[in-house]
Amino acid sequence: MSEDDPILTTREAADMLGVAVSTTQLWMESGALPAWKTPGGHRRVRLSAVRQLQARQDRGAAQAGSDGAAAAAVPLVPAARAFEALSTHPLLDTPPEEVFDRLVRLAAQVTDCPMALLTVLAGQRQWFKARVGLELRETPREWAFCNQALATGEAFMVGDAANDARFAANPLVTRAPHVRFYAGVPLEDAQGRRFGTLCVLDREPRRLRERELHALCALAAIASDELKRRG
Numbered sequence: 001m002s003e004d005d006p007i008l009t010t011r012e013a014a015d016m017l018g019v020a021v022s023t024t025q026l027w028m029e030s031g032a033l034p035a036w037k038t039p040g041g042h043r044r045v046r047l048s049a050v051r052q053l054q055a056r057q058d059r060g061a062a063q064a065g066s067d068g069a070a071a072a073a074v075p076l077v078p079a080a081r082a083f084e085a086l087s088t089h090p091l092l093d094t095p096p097e098e099v100f101d102r103l104v105r106l107a108a109q110v111t112d113c114p115m116a117l118l119t120v121l122a123g124q125r126q127w128f129k130a131r132v133g134l135e136l137r138e139t140p141r142e143w144a145f146c147n148q149a150l151a152t153g154e155a156f157m158v159g160d161a162a163n164d165a166r167f168a169a170n171p172l173v174t175r176a177p178h179v180r181f182y183a184g185v186p187l188e189d190a191q192g193r194r195f196g197t198l199c200v201l202d203r204e205p206r207r208l209r210e211r212e213l214h215a216l217c218a219l220a221a222i223a224s225d226e227l228k229r230r231g
Helices: 012-016 021-032 048-068 078-088 100-113 144-151 210-230
Strands: 006-009 043-046 113-123 125-132 138-140 157-158 181-188 194-202
Touching: 006 021, 006 048, 012 021, 012 043, 012 048, 021 043, 043 048, 100 113, 100 125, 100 194, 100 210, 113 144, 144 157, 144 181, 144 194, 181 210, 194 210
Parallel strands: none
Antiparallel strands: 006 043, 113 125, 113 194, 125 138, 157 181, 181 194
């Protein structure tokens, strides 16, 4: 290892970048911050890669300033653009609505899963607009399986979280509700922002059949269309 370019942990990189660990993980997953995993499943990144990302951020902020735009609005990387806008998403902390409650019930039924959620990821929170089979109303953002779905922009599935290095230590896996299976489809609002997911969960390892996945995607499209209709 070069003393001039040491290897950093995800936490150390997050501290340098001034963002949450979950955001740093998403940048690593999306390729915006080149990284790798150790045999034990821990992400590592070179100091030089972190500094390169910082330089891109600084250039973007400077360009925004010259254009008269707010620096905070600069899209640093594709995933970050979707996430940074969410702290004031209009769906956050709104009352229950039958249209979304119905969609999560249908999602649970068509996939034969005991739990289904419509999630909103904002700041350091994962908040549930609608839910079935789960008493929790929200969790810390770091616990959200949905981070991965938003980063990829497409359906994301975890067959057995307890044997997946990314999620094995997640409190949602190690204690109640003891999630083993997850499948989530990103949702978009009228501004094209990926803000959350329609997802299903199970306490047993499994996979969705093709028709179940298609049904989940169709229900997610209905949720997105409802939000886009509202503008």
